[in-house]
Amino acid sequence: MRIVLGVGGGIAAYKVASLLRLFTEAGHDVTVIPTEAATRFVGVATWEALSGHPVSNSVFDAVHTVNHVRLGHEAELIVVAPATADLLARAATGQADDLLTNTLLMAGDCPVLMAPAMHTEMWQHPATEANVETLRSRGVTVLEPASGRLTGADSGPGRLPEPEAIFSAAMALAGASVATAGAPAAPSAAPAGAPAAPSAAPAAVRALTGLTVTISAGGTREPLDPVRFLGNRSSGKQGVALAAAALEAGARVRLLAAHMEVPAPAGVEVVQVETALELRKAALHAAADSDVVIMAAAVADFRPADVSGTKIKKRDDVADPVINLVRNPDILRELVEVRDAASRDQLIVGFAAETGDAGGDVLEYARDKLHRKACDLLVVNQVGQDLVFGEDTNSVVILSRDGSEPQEASGSKSDVAAAVIDRISAELSRAVPPA
Numbered sequence: 001m002r003i004v005l006g007v008g009g010g011i012a013a014y015k016v017a018s019l020l021r022l023f024t025e026a027g028h029d030v031t032v033i034p035t036e037a038a039t040r041f042v043g044v045a046t047w048e049a050l051s052g053h054p055v056s057n058s059v060f061d062a063v064h065t066v067n068h069v070r071l072g073h074e075a076e077l078i079v080v081a082p083a084t085a086d087l088l089a090r091a092a093t094g095q096a097d098d099l100l101t102n103t104l105l106m107a108g109d110c111p112v113l114m115a116p117a118m119h120t121e122m123w124q125h126p127a128t129e130a131n132v133e134t135l136r137s138r139g140v141t142v143l144e145p146a147s148g149r150l151t152g153a154d155s156g157p158g159r160l161p162e163p164e165a166i167f168s169a170a171m172a173l174a175g176a177s178v179a180t181a182g183a184p185a186a187p188s189a190a191p192a193g194a195p196a197a198p199s200a201a202p203a204a205v206r207a208l209t210g211l212t213v214t215i216s217a218g219g220t221r222e223p224l225d226p227v228r229f230l231g232n233r234s235s236g237k238q239g240v241a242l243a244a245a246a247l248e249a250g251a252r253v254r255l256l257a258a259h260m261e262v263p264a265p266a267g268v269e270v271v272q273v274e275t276a277l278e279l280r281k282a283a284l285h286a287a288a289d290s291d292v293v294i295m296a297a298a299v300a301d302f303r304p305a306d307v308s309g310t311k312i313k314k315r316d317d318v319a320d321p322v323i324n325l326v327r328n329p330d331i332l333r334e335l336v337e338v339r340d341a342a343s344r345d346q347l348i349v350g351f352a353a354e355t356g357d358a359g360g361d362v363l364e365y366a367r368d369k370l371h372r373k374a375c376d377l378l379v380v381n382q383v384g385q386d387l388v389f390g391e392d393t394n395s396v397v398i399l400s401r402d403g404s405e406p407q408e409a410s411g412s413k414s415d416v417a418a419a420v421i422d423r424i425s426a427e428l429s430r431a432v433p434p435a
């Protein structure tokens with residue numbers, strides 16, 4: 001595959017030499033385009049030696065090859081790492097003031113993945129947030145940065161995700177399984193002092209390598225007026241733990257994030273949603289190219305029938321307002337119907353938060369829900385004010401539509417996530433007949 005690897009001017013540029021080696025060792029043809037600032041951190045000689053191609057950052061070099069048009073036209077995948085705040089801004093506003101931004105504008109249908117790295121203040125600045133949103137709305141995959149130690153003594157979200165995570169996300173985005181990404185090059189003689197190429201082999205045997213997993217997390221908020229909403233107690237911790245476990249298993253992970261109290265893991269694609277209707281739209285869109293869909297978000301069953309455009313006032317001369325509710329669509333059921341109508345090969349997992357009552361216990365309600373929704377697996381937990389929501393531990397039962405023995409899992413939310421991802425992997429391997 002022909003890959004353009006854009007490198008931005010941040011400290012993390014040195015880590016991208018390892019990413020480049022992962023691509024070349026997997027048999028891909030990589031042209032590196034560092035920005036002017038990037039060459040202050042890692043020299044052109046390094047990129048040329050490791051890629052085996054001439055490297056430039058100017059549209060006025062080798063003009064006879066029309067690089068500023070050709071590279072974008074020919075690319076089958078463009079990866080930018082580290083994507084600086086400046087590069088995100090230039091890409092979002094469509095500037096073309098160097099070879100890399102020209103190439104991004106010429107990308108056409110080519111998948112583009114950007115892996116940001118910068119200080120937390122820059123990442124969380126409204127200007128950067130708006131640029132990221134703009135890029136994502138245009139179909140660019142912008143990964144979440146990792147949290148941890150930054151360039152100085154400070155730490156927080158803004159670290160470049162590890163090269164292996166960027167590599168997995170890029171391969172999945174391009175639809176190229178790591179295992180089949182082209183004939184792995186024979187162990188090449190690395191130039192003296194070149195960064196050791198992290199082996200792609202472990203990624204190739206991970207259970208979800210090459211698969212796209214969409215996960216919803218957090219709680220939806222249903223507006224009443226511009227300042228008030230009906231919400232729920234979901235913290236998003238279980239969904240985020242699932243995203244981390246799926247990433248660890250080698251998947252490309254897309255997180256449909258409703259209101260969450262915890263950050264998304266580094267290396268996942270985030271689609272922010274607020275209401276159940278927004279989540280429905282995002283889920284149906286994301287499901288179209290997903291191998292697995294896990295609906296772990298707490299979705300409001302009802303929303304206010306009327307949303308006031310202005311703040312509802314407390315007035316002595318008017319009766320207190322009554323909130324009328326209307327039913328939200330059943331997203332899980334709809335996902336199953338769309339999948340079945342399209343005969344799509346896709347595993348759909350629902351979550352059921354039940355309290356149990358005089359009419360039945362938690363498992364009875366859950367079995368009923370599994371029957372109604374017709375998803376493949378249903379992860380059931382008992383919830384209550386002090387149970388599950390916001391806690392770091394969980395205890396679940398995994399029910400299967402094929403009626404197999406319920407499976408229990410408990411421990412930290414990461415333990416539960418690992419058990420759910422293991423179960424999904426087992427279901428997928430059972431579904432694929434041996435070659």
Ligand SMILES: Cc1cc2nc3c(=O)[nH]c(=O)nc-3n(C[C@H](O)[C@H](O)[C@H](O)COP(=O)(O)O)c2cc1C
Binds near residue numbers: 036
């Ligand atoms: C030591 C040093 C480290 C920097 N690290 C980053 C960084 O990690 N992320 C970032 O967005 N900008 C960083 N900058 C600022 C960028 O280099 C600067 O915004 C530059 O204009 C980016 O150019 P480019 O986007 O064309 O690569 C750093 C600057 C210096 C001097």
